Amino acid sequence: MNATKTKKFAMAYIVDRCVDCKACMVACKAEWQIPDNDFRTHIDTGIAPAATDRLSMHFLPHQCNHCDDAPCVTVCPTKASHKREDGVVDIDNRKCVGCRYCIPSCPYNARFFNNELGVADKCTFCLPRIYDGLMPACVTTCPGKARVFGDINDPESEISKALKDAADNRYRVWTLRKDLGTEPNIYYIQK
Amino acid sequence: MEFQTGFHWYIAVYLFLAGVGAGSIVVASLADIYDRQKYISFIKAASVIGMPLVTIGILFLYIDLGQGMYKPWLLLLLFVNPTSAIMWGTLILTIFTVLSLLYGVYNLGILDWFIKKMGFVKIFRPIAASRFMNWSLIITGILTAGYTAVLLGVLKAIPFWHQTSLPILFIISASSTGISGAMVVKELFFKEEAHLEKIETTHFYLIMLEILLLIGMLLIALQGVPEMKFSALTLLTGEFAVEFWVFLVLLGLVVPAFVFAFVEAGKMHVSGGKLVFFELLVLVGGYFLRYLILHAGVYTQKFTDYIMIHY
Amino acid sequence: MTKCRISRRRFIQGTASVGAALASMSSFRLLTGGSSAVAEPQQGVTFAQNWCEMCFWKCGLTAKVVNGKVRKLEGQPDCPSNYGKLCAKGNAGVFQLYDPDRLKTPLIRDGERGSGKFRKATWEEAAAYVAQKVNELKEKYGPETFSIFAHGSGEHSFVELVEIIGSPNYCIPSYAQCTGSRDIGWALSYGKPVGGKEPVDSQNSKCMMLLGRNIVEALHVGEMQDFVEGVAKGAHVIYVDPRFTKTAAKANQYMMIKPGTDSALLLGMINYIIEKEIYNKEFVENYTYGFDQFKEHVAGYTVEWASKETEIPQEEIIKAAEKLCEAAPHCYIHPGRRLTRYGNDTQFTRIVACLNMLMGNWEVRGGIYRTIGFKYDAPHMVHFDKPYADRADGAGSEEFPLGPKNLGFANKLMEHIANQDVYPLKGMFVYGCNPLHHHGSTEMVKKALENTELLVTCEIYMTDTAWLSDVIFPESTYLERYDPVISTGRRKGYIQFREPAVSPVFDTKGGWEIAKILSGAMGHENEFLDVQEYNRQAFETLGITEEYMKKHGVWVANENTPYPVEDEGEEPSFRTPSGKAEFYSNICEHFSYPPMPSYEENPVPPEGEFRLLFGRLSFHTHARTQNNAWLLALHKSEVPLWIHTEKAKALGIKDGMSVRLVKEGFKSNPCTARVVDYIHPQAVFLPYGFGHETKGLTRITGKGARTSDFTSNLTDPISGAAGFHNGFVKVEIA
Structure with missing residues (x-):
């Protein structure tokens, strides 16, 4: 029997390496020809707390979490939003009626309405680019190498190594809004 | 802080019109069961607005669509995913629209006109006049009004919507605005003398119930998760405070409640133009209820667990 | 609902028609609409090599071209400027290429200056117009009446054009309005300037101190990559700035300094380090000059005093000093980049250099590395006789003997144009820069422009300066033109290659082509090389093939170690008069400048400002x-x-x-x-x-x-x- 397991794509952000330069946002826009005012990935700049003894500012990259139990897939009436075998939550543009219901359904603000195409739009982990042997555009361009991508079912992939390294070193690893049970596939790693 | 921009006012209009339409038909059907002769003017008035408003609401939904608008065959796909509230909603709305159309044309005498032209249409008459019809309309009407809230309520991403009181609130508001809508039409087009005190009493209690439910909902939201609290505060003191206090609370609820309370107590008689005015206030309140709940929900912060990381 | 707006995709589909569709709001738009007919684009996917021109770091990139349209830019993995990465600006180069706001055709002013009224002109017409004006002015005021402000990869095209006309007044504003003071201050101390690619070895550093050098936001990819590597490896980062920037977000120690008192902080630290004798004694003893005088000189600058001046607690200052000394020599204090702050920045850089000397971090890992360049016998685009007149701006004159004549003082030259107090300066060329923004006083620049009888701009956009110009030549962007190959130095020396990814989208030409047309129209007989011919000659000298460069875009030519002191036991040597790193500057003494830097108080804003x-x-x-x-x-x-x-x-x-x-x-x-x-x-x-x-x-x-x-x-x-x-x-x- 064939020993190859199914793929499960995931991404990790090494938060310490993110400097909020927004290169990922623009690379993604160029790769996918996203309308001028929209982005498939974002970096939020957080300032916390307002004024205490120690100032701090942190940067939160985010995009579609490709949830295992994705609310957008649940609520999509036409099954245009669907979860693929390889873990990617994809939108079939041919099926999308553009009802926008999935947009507020996403706890991660990952989706936006693409006014040029009349459909919901979001990150696809750069399908089919990742099957051409390339990394997603955001990973390729990230100057700080904050983004790590790969198949978490493959122990040799960069993401598996990054997660293992984080576990070995007891770095903080978390996902966003775990409380909602969406089982997201974007990991945050911080020393 | 990023704000959702998925739903805009088109959707609020849809939620409102579907509510008014469904509410008026539900109340009219109840009145029909109770005493058709006595409430015939109200039933006719409700029939004028019931199905048309729901249809206009759906039209707003339709023009809000992206490519579905110019590729209407895609709408068939709305029935393929049973986990989506939209699938059930579309089903309910379709049934309700068909039934209320039949009920409306029957009440307004248009059905009889058709029967004169095309004899076979008469097979619909007994259905339209049946108790079965009335009960079907009551059930699908309540489901329609409730669906507009369930649509929002199933989204766990937006805690302010994600509460059981929302469908109840919307059903009550739908009934209340439905009565108002029908009363306006009745005052304008079916001026025959009628004794609608029971409906007015019901209307008063519905408004009081709506006020209480809204208070309860906000009190709970204020103690909720941060996003929920944030949403509630955008209404009470924040971004939407003016619309909330002026259009929803004062004009849409408090003023009509007072007026109808005086009417109930027999200290005041309101009819004609004045009645139309106060009923219109209720309708304005009904629209703002949808609009504000919609926007307070999406206008909130997210990722709070990250923001609260301890450094 | 479809929002009413024009998408980028539609622009790409038909730039010409959109240009026309937009042409309703002003006469300017009418004039710039339309595009040139270009050859049938190649179908399928092709790649073209380039270096990025969205900023001046020159990141190597490969353009992906699909059916004749540039779709994506990605970094060249082997280019030492950026190792395969691009920033947001670099990625946005695609938008710039197809931006309908670009200049699309030569323009000649057709109304009052500032009215924005221009008429479209052919290249011949515009060139003839400029040539006639130039020759008139030359006749009237002499050839030195022309000035040129130029910045960018093509800057030398126009600089050399102005030299052919016969004027020495060319300025590269990146000296006077950016790194000039820093490079002079550094050179006085170490015998060579910092250079455009700061040789600070962040990636191996154990402690970095940055004074307002906001690496993360004033972003150059290679420099920022090194910084992030250093941070990820656990370097102690000390960041000093009146504002908590995104670089501060990555720092271990942030000090909010009272603006204008950076010298006090550094002098206080120097005083502490010398008092406690925690400096790198071996380096200071063997490789520096004037330490004893310097020690005496800074004796008064106590930490207590520094704390008072800077509003930074004493413990913080001491902590910074100790952290640096613990890490020495694998640490650095950043010399800054744009160091045009308080008009005494050369001496400030001297203080930075002195503190670095105390660390003994010269050409070792984590400190200041040696920039590995690559020199070769490069061809010349054009041959000409050097102009004979003296520069108007005073660079290299008695007043400013250290001012480099090959860069000029953009600030002083503009002042002299405004005041017309040296000799008549009536003709101005501007290439790729925007004096109304990069000078210290818009008012002065406007006065200078008023005094200018001919203002010619070569640009890709209608900048503020272009808006006031008499003639505008639209340049092709970096993705549409060849440029002479360049040799760049960082930890390795490398050659970079630029070729057009697509034919010009509009009726534009490269800077060298424009300079050639203008030179010819003015009647000069100097032969300009074709850029491709230049590159062929360069490749021949270099011993590489064009095919190699078309494939890789970059050729690493020199891989000598940037840490010769550490790796090869080389003795640190400096091209200063003493042959050592100078605490006490002999050159300063020679020119009667203070040989050792002191604290100079800067004015404080009055109440309410x-x-x-x-x-x-x-x-x-x-x-x-x-x-x-x-x-x-x-x-x-x-x-x-x-x-x-x-x-x-x-x-x-x-x-x-x-x-x-x-x-x-x-x-x-x-x-x-x-x-x-x-x-x-x-x-x-x-x-x-x-x-x-x-x-x-x-x-x-x-x-x-x-x-x-x-x-x-x-x-x-x-x-x-x-x-x-x-x-x-x-x-x-x-």
């Missing part, structure tokens, strides 16, 4: 990229003005409000208030490059404030470079 600090956002370059829709979307077209919470409160300003800067009655366009605790109350911060007047940048005109309307325009007495940060402003609600 703020010191205007300005700098870059990580996604904009100078005043060049602000109109790029992809980059504008990153900040939703808002121009922030940072102001301290308490001060804002007193003025009634709330976060997000629309505010204006005011100076002597002049008011800026509205900015968006960022009311924060993490800026020093004496200062406000404004990102550079907004507040455009031109009507040609449709997305950004009138938004935000232009820094040059409010800055000071001081002159450093040694380097001659400018000082901008003594500009004091008021803030009011718009």
Whole structure:
């Protein structure tokens, strides 16, 4: 029997390496020809707390979490939003009626309405680019190498190594809004 | 802080019109069961607005669509995913629209006109006049009004919507605005003398119930998760405070409640133009209820667990 | 619902038609609409090599071209400038290429200056017009009446054109308005300038101290990559700035300094390090000059005094000093980049250099590495006789003997044009820069432009300066032209190659081509090489093939170690008069400048006013990229003005409000208030490059404030470079 397991794509952000330069946002826009005012990935700049003894500012990259139990897939009436075998939550543009219901359904603000195409739009982990042997555009361009991508079912992939390294070193690893049970596939790693 | 921009006012209009339409038909059907002769003017008035408003609401939904608008065959796909509230909603709305159309044309005498032209249409008459019809309309009407809230309520991403009181609130508001809508039409087009005190009493209690439910909902939201609290505060003191206090609370609820309370107590008689005015206030309140709940929900912060990381 | 707007994709589909469709708002638009007919684009996917021109770091990139349209830019993995990475600006180069706001055809002014009325012209017509004017002015005032301000990869095309005309007055503003003082101060200490690619070895550093060098936001990919590597490896980062920047976010120790007192902080640290004898004694003893005098000189600058001056607690200052010494020599104190602050920046750099000397970090890992360049016998694009006249700006004159004649003083030259006090300066060329933004005083520049009888601009966009020009030549962007190959030095020396990814989208030409046309029209017989011919000759000399460069885009030519002191036991040597790193500068002594740096107090803003600090956002370059829709979307077209919470409160300003800067009655366009605790109350911060007047940048005109309307325009007495940060402003609600 064939020993190859199914793929499960995931991404990790090494938060310490993110400097909020927004290169990922623009690379993604160029790769996918996203309308001028929209982005498939974002970096939020957080300032916390307002004024205490120690100032701090942190940067939160985010995009579609490709949830295992994705609310957008649940609520999509036409099954245009669907979860693929390889873990990617994809939108079939041919099926999308553009009802926008999935947009507020996403706890991660990952989706936006693409006014040029009349459909919901979001990150696809750069399908089919990742099957051409390339990394997603955001990973390729990230100057700080904050983004790590790969198949978490493959122990040799960069993401598996990054997660293992984080576990070995007891770095903080978390996902966003775990409380909602969406089982997201974007990991945050911080020393 | 990023704000959702998925739903805009088109959707609020849809939620409102579907509510008014469904509410008026539900109340009219109840009145029909109770005493058709006595409430015939109200039933006719409700029939004028019931199905048309729901249809206009759906039209707003339709023009809000992206490519579905110019590729209407895609709408068939709305029935393929049973986990989506939209699938059930579309089903309910379709049934309700068909039934209320039949009920409306029957009440307004248009059905009889058709029967004169095309004899076979008469097979619909007994259905339209049946108790079965009335009960079907009551059930699908309540489901329609409730669906507009369930649509929002199933989204766990937006805690302010994600509460059981929302469908109840919307059903009550739908009934209340439905009565108002029908009363306006009745005052304008079916001026025959009628004794609608029971409906007015019901209307008063519905408004009081709506006020209480809204208070309860906000009190709970204020103690909720941060996003929920944030949403509630955008209404009470924040971004939407003016619309909330002026259009929803004062004009849409408090003023009509007072007026109808005086009417109930027999200290005041309101009819004609004045009645139309106060009923219109209720309708304005009904629209703002949808609009504000919609926007307070999406206008909130997210990722709070990250923001609260301890450094 | 379909929003009413014009998508980028549709622009790409038919730029010409969209240009015409937009042409309704002004006569300018009518004139710039339309595009040239280009050859049938190649079908399928092809790749072209280039280096990025969105800023000046020269990141190697490969353009992906699909059916004749550039779709994506990606970094060349082997290019030592950026190792395969591109920043937001670099990625947005695609938008710039197809931007309908670009200049699309030569233009000749057809109305009052500033009216924005231009008429379309053919290249021949525009060149003939310029040639006639130039020859008239030359006849009337002499050839030295021309000046050129130039910046960018093609700068030498126009510089050499002006030299052919016979004028020595060419300026590269990156000296006087950016790195001049720093490079002179560094050279006085170490015998060579810092250089455009700062040789600070962040990736191996154990401790880095940055004084307002906001690496993360004034972003150059390679430099920032090194910094992030260093941070990830656990270096101790000390960041000093009146404002908590994104670089501060990555620092272990952030010190909010009172603006204008950086020298005091460093002198206090130097005093402490010398007193405690925790400096690198071996290095100081063997490889430096004048330490004993210096020790005596700084004896008065105690930590206590420094703390008082800078408003930084003593413990923090001591901690910084100790952290540096613990890490020495694998540490550095960053010499800065744009060091045009208070008009005494050369001496400030001297202090930075002295502190670095105490660390003994010369050419070792984690310190200051040796820039590995690559020199070869490069061909010449054009041969000409050097002009004989003296420069008007005083660079290299008795007043400024250290001023480099090959870069010039852009600030002083512009002043002399405004005042016409040296000799008549009546003709001005501007290539790729925007004097109305990068000078310290817009008023002075405007006066200079008024005195100019011929103003010729070569640009890709209708900048503020282009808007006031007499003739505008539209240049092809870097993705549409060849340029002579360049040799770049960082830890390796490498050759970079640029070839067009697509034919010009509009009726534009490369800078060298334009210079050639103009030179010919003026009747000069100098032969310009074709750029491709230049490259062929260069490749022959280099011993590489064009095919190799077309494939890789970059050729690493020199891989000598950048850490010779550490790796090869080489003795540190310096091209100073003493042959050592100089605490006591012999050159300064020779020219009667203070040989050792002292603390100079800078003026403090009066009550009710703020010191205007300005700098870059990580996604904009100078005043060049602000109109790029992809980059504008990153900040939703808002121009922030940072102001301290308490001060804002007193003025009634709330976060997000629309505010204006005011100076002597002049008011800026509205900015968006960022009311924060993490800026020093004496200062406000404004990102550079907004507040455009031109009507040609449709997305950004009138938004935000232009820094040059409010800055000071001081002159450093040694380097001659400018000082901008003594500009004091008021803030009011718009």
